[in-house]
Amino acid sequence: MPSYVIVGASRGIGHEYLRVLSADQSNTVVGTVRNIADAEERAKTEGWKNVYLVPGDLTDYKSMYAAADEVSKITDGKVDYLVINGAFISKQSADMAPTAFIGKEEFLKADAATSFETNFLGPVFAINAFLPLVKNGSVKKIIVVSSGMADTELVRSAGIAEALTYSASKSAVNILVAKYSVELKKFGITIIALSPGLVDTSEGKKPTPEEMVKYQLIANQLKSYAPNFTGPISTEQSVKAQLSVIGNLTIEQSGDMISHLGNKQWL
Ligand SMILES: NC(=O)c1ccc[n+]([C@@H]2O[C@H](COP(=O)([O-])OP(=O)(O)OC[C@H]3O[C@@H](n4cnc5c(N)ncnc54)[C@H](OP(=O)(O)O)[C@@H]3O)[C@@H](O)[C@H]2O)c1
Numbered sequence: 001m002p003s004y005v006i007v008g009a010s011r012g013i014g015h016e017y018l019r020v021l022s023a024d025q026s027n028t029v030v031g032t033v034r035n036i037a038d039a040e041e042r043a044k045t046e047g048w049k050n051v052y053l054v055p056g057d058l059t060d061y062k063s064m065y066a067a068a069d070e071v072s073k074i075t076d077g078k079v080d081y082l083v084i085n086g087a088f089i090s091k092q093s094a095d096m097a098p099t100a101f102i103g104k105e106e107f108l109k110a111d112a113a114t115s116f117e118t119n120f121l122g123p124v125f126a127i128n129a130f131l132p133l134v135k136n137g138s139v140k141k142i143i144v145v146s147s148g149m150a151d152t153e154l155v156r157s158a159g160i161a162e163a164l165t166y167s168a169s170k171s172a173v174n175i176l177v178a179k180y181s182v183e184l185k186k187f188g189i190t191i192i193a194l195s196p197g198l199v200d201t202s203e204g205k206k207p208t209p210e211e212m213v214k215y216q217l218i219a220n221q222l223k224s225y226a227p228n229f230t231g232p233i234s235t236e237q238s239v240k241a242q243l244s245v246i247g248n249l250t251i252e253q254s255g256d257m258i259s260h261l262g263n264k265q266w267l
Contacts, residue, residue, distance in 0.1 A: 001027070001028060002027055003029075005032065005081070006018060006029070007082070009032060010038065017031075017083060017239050018046075020239045020243065022046070022049075054074075058125060064129035080141070081143070082133075082141070084123045090165055093107075124176060135189070141191075143242075146174060148195045148198075148259065150171035150174055151264070153264075155167070174193050178255040190251045192255070192257065193258075194260070197260045198232045199234070201235060226265070244262075
């Protein structure tokens with residue numbers, strides 16, 4: 001009876017993790033969410049039998065310890081797979097290259113603070129809170145969802161100067177994963193940073209004309225890096241590919257950042 005905890009599971013890729021994992025009745029699946037009322041309302045329409053929701057905010061370490069306590073009661077004190085998915089993906093700075101912050105330094109400070117608090121400190125809070133449960137698990141795998149945007153090779157070869165704060169906070173994920181891998185090896189715990197690919201999380205919402213123009217520009221930019229790239233994959237494609245990578249992980253890979261394809265190809 002494998003147990004999975006998905007931290008940050010209200011929508012997008014996190015919600016899809018719950019959906020895909022719920023299909024196997026032998027799984028016990030827990031999603032942590034910031035807004036439990038909204039998530040429970042949404043869950044009603046899914047008809048899940050093996051999915052539990054508990055409150056938790058990555059930026060609030062006390063809520064992560066409380067979530068781990070609640071999960072422990074559900075899973076009998078153990079967690080096999082801990083997936084930290086939630087992140088602050090700043091919309092306001094998504095198209096800002098470094099010099100775009102000239103004259104906007106106060107915004108930069110706030111945007112960087114939220115990005116690092118959620119995307120760097122959040123995984124540290126979550127891992128430290130859930131670690132006793134992971135140690136008790138039989139699989140002992142920790143996944144922190146990262147991004148190809150944190151790969152300096154992708155940034156240089158595809159020419160992506162934008163999304164400075166988000167990318168920097170995700171590159172911090174990569175170093176924290178490497179540090180934990182060194183410390184946790186003696187417990188037989190494997191931890192990786194996993195990029196999910198470029199994923200359409202619009203959930204059927206039509207993009208605005210401005211978003212369409214932006215997406216086209218991004219697609220053109222990415223084609224130079226990955227000529228076979230045809231566009232974003234669905235959340236289902238991404239999660240199924242991620243689960244396949246997670247299933248095949250070995251402790252030798254611990255500390256690395258890899259993609260949903262199991263290698264360093266991010267698209
Ligand atoms: N989509 C892509 O193409 C792509 C590419 C590379 C990497 N990623 C990574 O994939 C992961 C999921 O992204 P997504 O595309 O599914 O994004 P999304 O649809 O915007 O969902 C973000 C999720 O993070 C949660 N979250 C935000 N702040 C949180 C906090 N303080 N505590 C707990 N949860 C929090 C959100 O919960 P609320 O509903 O409460 O806001 C939501 O469930 C992220 O780590 C992202 O960086 C995505």
